[in-house]
Amino acid sequence: MKKNWKWSTMLSMVIIAALALSACGGKSGDSGNEAAGEKVNLTFTVWGDVNASANEQKLADEFNKAHPDIQVKFEPIPSEGYGTKLTTSLAAGQAPDVFLIGEGDYFKYVEKGVVEPLDDYLSKDSDFSLDIFQKDLIDNMNINGKQYYLPKDFNPLALWYNKRMFDEAGLEYPSNDWTWDQLIETSKKLTKKEGNKYTEFGFNAGKWEYPIYTYLWDHGTDIANEDGTQAEGFMNGEKTVAAIEKYVALSQGEDRVSPTPQDAETLGGDSSMFMTDKLAMMVTGRWVKTDLDKSDVEYGSALIPTGEDGTRTSIIASAGWAINANGKHKQEAYELLKWLSGTEAQKLRSENGKVLPATVTELEEVKANEVADKPVIEMMDYAKKPVTLRSTHGPIFVEEFTKAMEKILLKQQDVKGALDEAAKNVDSKIK
Amino acid sequence: MRKSKSDWAGYLYIMPWLLGLLLFTIGPMLFSLLLAFSKWDIITGVQSIEWVGLDNFKAIFHDELFYQSLKVTFIFALISVPLYQIVSLLIAVLLNMRSRGMNVFRLIYFMPSVIPAVAVSMMWVMIFNPEYGILNKALGWFGIQGPAWLQDPSYALGALIVMGIWGVGNTIIIYLSGLQSVPEDMHEAAELDGAGRIRRFFSITLPMISPTVFFNLIMGIIGGFQYFTQAFVMTNGGPLNSTLFYNLYLYNKAFQDYEMGYASALSWILFVIILVFTLIVIRSSSMWVYYQGDDDKD
Numbered sequence: 001m002k003k004n005w006k007w008s009t010m011l012s013m014v015i016i017a018a019l020a021l022s023a024c025g026g027k028s029g030d031s032g033n034e035a036a037g038e039k040v041n042l043t044f045t046v047w048g049d050v051n052a053s054a055n056e057q058k059l060a061d062e063f064n065k066a067h068p069d070i071q072v073k074f075e076p077i078p079s080e081g082y083g084t085k086l087t088t089s090l091a092a093g094q095a096p097d098v099f100l101i102g103e104g105d106y107f108k109y110v111e112k113g114v115v116e117p118l119d120d121y122l123s124k125d126s127d128f129s130l131d132i133f134q135k136d137l138i139d140n141m142n143i144n145g146k147q148y149y150l151p152k153d154f155n156p157l158a159l160w161y162n163k164r165m166f167d168e169a170g171l172e173y174p175s176n177d178w179t180w181d182q183l184i185e186t187s188k189k190l191t192k193k194e195g196n197k198y199t200e201f202g203f204n205a206g207k208w209e210y211p212i213y214t215y216l217w218d219h220g221t222d223i224a225n226e227d228g229t230q231a232e233g234f235m236n237g238e239k240t241v242a243a244i245e246k247y248v249a250l251s252q253g254e255d256r257v258s259p260t261p262q263d264a265e266t267l268g269g270d271s272s273m274f275m276t277d278k279l280a281m282m283v284t285g286r287w288v289k290t291d292l293d294k295s296d297v298e299y300g301s302a303l304i305p306t307g308e309d310g311t312r313t314s315i316i317a318s319a320g321w322a323i324n325a326n327g328k329h330k331q332e333a334y335e336l337l338k339w340l341s342g343t344e345a346q347k348l349r350s351e352n353g354k355v356l357p358a359t360v361t362e363l364e365e366v367k368a369n370e371v372a373d374k375p376v377i378e379m380m381d382y383a384k385k386p387v388t389l390r391s392t393h394g395p396i397f398v399e400e401f402t403k404a405m406e407k408i409l410l411k412q413q414d415v416k417g418a419l420d421e422a423a424k425n426v427d428s429k430i431k
Numbered sequence: 432m433r434k435s436k437s438d439w440a441g442y443l444y445i446m447p448w449l450l451g452l453l454l455f456t457i458g459p460m461l462f463s464l465l466l467a468f469s470k471w472d473i474i475t476g477v478q479s480i481e482w483v484g485l486d487n488f489k490a491i492f493h494d495e496l497f498y499q500s501l502k503v504t505f506i507f508a509l510i511s512v513p514l515y516q517i518v519s520l521l522i523a524v525l526l527n528m529r530s531r532g533m534n535v536f537r538l539i540y541f542m543p544s545v546i547p548a549v550a551v552s553m554m555w556v557m558i559f560n561p562e563y564g565i566l567n568k569a570l571g572w573f574g575i576q577g578p579a580w581l582q583d584p585s586y587a588l589g590a591l592i593v594m595g596i597w598g599v600g601n602t603i604i605i606y607l608s609g610l611q612s613v614p615e616d617m618h619e620a621a622e623l624d625g626a627g628r629i630r631r632f633f634s635i636t637l638p639m640i641s642p643t644v645f646f647n648l649i650m651g652i653i654g655g656f657q658y659f660t661q662a663f664v665m666t667n668g669g670p671l672n673s674t675l676f677y678n679l680y681l682y683n684k685a686f687q688d689y690e691m692g693y694a695s696a697l698s699w700i701l702f703v704i705i706l707v708f709t710l711i712v713i714r715s716s717s718m719w720v721y722y723q724g725d726d727d728k729d
Contacts, residue, residue: 262582406670
């Protein structure tokens with residue numbers, strides 16, 4: 001009896017409640033706001049726990065002080081339930097006025113029409129210019145020619161290495177002119193076996209698609225065409241198949257240098273393995289520092305290697321603030337959006353090096369003083385857009401590609417066969 | 432018949448319950464029935480609900496994952512329902528013996544049932560861990576190299592079935608109470624006639640507790656078809672959809688793909704499936720369920 005109806009029950013409760021509330025609450029609310037001296041109430045949300053978002057609370061408090069006629073409330077949502085909670089609250093018309101979206105979902109929310117385009121607000125506002133932000137970030141947040149999001153923070157992918165493991169093996173740290181082949185050669189020296197059991201790995205070639213994208217790009221190929229409308233010839237293109245075969249071989253067979261995704265999962269994931277000196281190198285976002293700094297692992301960062309022809313690529317993961325298109329006070333929400341993404345906010349969040357500032361001037365400052373993060377920041381210059389940032393169809397590509405990779409990595413299907421099937425599925429779903 | 436005032440008082444008394452039923456069960460059910468014939472992405476609000484007739488059902492019957500989830504769920508139900516019933520009945524029989532410290536054993540067997548399913552699942556993820564888990568460690572003592580239970584598509588579903596045995600405490604309790612209502616004198620009489628333990632179990636105990644079996648079987652079938660939490664927490668349907676339970680697929684459709692209409696249609700199909708199986712059991716019950724004081728019927 002329990003589970004089946006639980007979801008529909010909860011959902012409908014939300015809807016019924018929303019209907020009831022909007023029906024009886026609407027009028028009184030409107031008249032209330034028109035009355036002089038009434039404060040405009042706004043809410044905004046992020047994913048994560050309250051402790052991690054102390055800065056946002058501080059920004060909210062300061063905003064309230066600076067805007068006597070607006071009262072802002074900050075309501076963070078735990079990361080696991082964020083998407084579901086935001087979606088149901090949007091459906092019920094109870095969503096926050098300003099919310100945070102991750103780069104993988106930028107297109108999705110715009111397509112659903114729940115995010116307000118900012119262009120009109122920006123053009124009327126002469127005091128505020130998008131030029132203060134990193135151009136790449138603003139570009140990513142520009143969907144179909146319109147600006148929908150403003151940056152909160154961002155994390156470029158980079159190569160992270162475990163210094164202790166390199167020292168023990170007597171190897172030089174990864175250099176910035178490495179090619180992928182050099183990385184793999186070095187990984188072989190860092191991979192250790194006891195009996196027939198692997199105990200330490202040189203590199204993690206996992207199933208997460210972002211590092212795979214960079215690997216594919218560096219090998220001159222991609223899973224989709226430029227505007228994300230076709231998979232045939234890309235996802236299963238000759239170059240892609242060859243590159244994926246090479247990539248998969250990293251975690252399989254005699255010469256393996258990487259844990260299989262199963263191994264990695266059972267050993268707690270790549271960052272846990274890295275922290276316990278079981279993994280020497282991984283490609284991941286800068287957020288990993290938060291975990292690494294809690295442990296006593298000695299680590300460094302380097303540029304992601306290049307392909308044979310010198311191509312180097314990266315991806316910038318980012319979080320963007322959006323205005324609820326169905327909010328009641330969008331002009332005020334715009335003020336809040338500016339406050340949360342502007343220079344002061346960027347300064348506050350990057351104060352202790354936790355995140356990189358999304359604004360140009362502040363990032364220059366960080367660049368001048370920072371040593372450990374230099375390669376990470378430099379990786380920004382090589383950033384490319386994954387298919388999810390190029391096309392509304394992005395999720396379809398990702399879903400089919402992930403499914404194919406899972407089959408390949410579990411040795412249920414050969415690379416060519418799995419990718420052929422995936423490409424066919426994507427193209428038939430798009431049409 | 433004319434309704435008297437006292438009737439109204441009665442309705443008034445059950446009003447809170449009735450309101451709850453209407454608002455939180457019947458209402459949502461009707462709404463989901465409506466949605467089953469509609470297309471709705473939930474994000475854009477109720478105004479975007481679009482009537483599509485039978486489209487959802489047509490699509491479902493061409494959906495590979497629908498059949499996969501159905502397969503997983505049926506395999507699970509087919510194995511787990513009888514397995515859990517037999518195991519819990521056996522344990523209940525043991526717990527029904529008169530011996531010292533029996534309450535301690537009863538407590539031990541029931542305890543897992545009061546732990547939240549999510550916590551239990553997290554614990555089993557650790558137990559099943561191929562590297563550090565105690566299960567493979569224990570197998571290692573006997574020279575057996577245990578598999579990657581939850582990461583291997585050929586073992587994941589089996590692992591979940593095995594794990595479920597651990598949580599049959601509720602069923603045990605119900606069987607236990609059934610066993611305790613079996614009159615002692617019947618056993619004594621049969622014993623005098625020379626019936627052994629096993630004979631007595633099948634000829635006296637089992638018929639006497641058949642209503643309990645009946646109840647547990649129906650609850651077991653419903654629970655088996657609606658399996659969700661553990662798969663959601665532990666495997667999320669993977670690897671390779673080998674643990675994609677029906678309800679998990681339904682949830683993914685609703686809250687990951689935001690296809691509310693499709694998900695509602697799925698839920699109604701499940702409702703019909705469960706209804707059919709429950710009806711089969713109920714219909715068949717006249718053949719094997721024995722109610723005391725019902726003797727004159729035969």
